[in-house]
Amino acid sequence: MYQVYIVDDAVLTRKALVMTMPWDQWGCVVVGSADDGEKAFEDIREMEPDIVITDIRMVHVGGLELIGRCRAQGIRSQFIIISGYNEFEYAKAALRMEVLDYILKPIDDEELHGAVEKAVQRIGESRAMMADHREQDGESRSLLLEYDEKNINAYLRRALEYVQANYGRELSIRDVASYLAISESYLAKLFKVELKITFLEYLTRVRMRRAMELMRDKNMPIYEVAERVGYRDYRHFSSTFKKLAGVGPKEFQMRS
Incomplete structure (x- = not known):
């Protein structure tokens, strides 16, 4: 199961995302949620979930700052932004941070499902590449040993x-x-x-x-x-x- 973390300071939106989406059918499980980017950052740094769904405007630490902090720490979670603001500057900033998708509120279930599927596909590709590299690294180690011989x-x-x-x-x-x-x-x-x-x-x-x-x-x-x-x-x-x-x-x- 892919781990999902949800960040939104709107209580109803956050609860709806946690409780009403068919996460198990999507191969996912919600491992935590927060109403502020500050708490979310601490949780994400500890849990390192596969997917983070975050609002963009929140009190104290907003979604973009949260993503920036995570990227600076080397956290490679897939980020999906949800926002009530259709603003070009936000979208540009999100692209620079390699955000997977930018979804406008009210959230369309199919659109969110599509974004989650895209995240799962990208995670699967990353895991496959990492497995290939481990195999290559094993070959490299053998080669290094051969140098000595x-x-x-x-x-x-x-x-x-x-x-x-x-x-x-x-x-x-x-x-x-x-x-x-x-x-x-x-x-x-x-x-x-x-x-x-x-x-x-x-x-x-x-x-x-x-x-x-x-x-x-x-x-x-x-x-x-x-x-x-x-x-x-x-x-x-x-x-x-x-x-x-x-x-x-x-x-x-x-x-x-």
């Missing part, structure tokens, strides 16, 4: 060992070449000729592999994972991870 260049072997020991800090090909007392161009050539990948690709692979291992601990904050594998910029880490894994780090941690 192959009769590779002695400089390259030492470079791999150095990267695996120092990936948690800022590291460049210049640093490794300096450590080995060889030129950057020669080291770059060794990576391309013997491993068929660049130095940066190898470093990123090592970092992402370690990040996946760290994220088995569901209590470890993503920013801490990023720092431990050598990223000082959380957004850079998040975008790099998503590019390789097909999902953001928060969703990967939740599904691991």
Whole structure:
């Protein structure tokens, strides 16, 4: 069952969404609700539901701010906005935040059902991509082990060992070449000729592999994972991870 969280400061609307929609027929279950974005943010950060349906205008923290906070934390829930305001600026802001759908009140059951179906489809695709990446990551690990077993260049072997020991800090090909007392161009050539990948690709692979291992601990904050594998910029880490894994780090941690 897909988990749904509902946010609306209008009591009747919120209760109607929770109680009258055929969630079980849609393969969903409502795991919580809130009348304000502040409480909703705390709940969503803890529960990480699959789908969040939120009003756009609420006292204190509105829907757009709520979504912005969640995105900043790496939460990859699918967001559906419900609103009594057909305003272009709201819709534009929602698109920038990758909101799945923008539904006007009064809510049409079929329109909401269509949005939920779209969310379920997108979640299914993300999970499939993540499963594929896990299989690929297993192959990558085997390949990394093979590097140690192959009769590779002695400089390259030492470079791999150095990267695996120092990936948690800022590291460049210049640093490794300096450590080995060889030129950057020669080291770059060794990576391309013997491993068929660049130095940066190898470093990123090592970092992402370690990040996946760290994220088995569901209590470890993503920013801490990023720092431990050598990223000082959380957004850079998040975008790099998503590019390789097909999902953001928060969703990967939740599904691991």
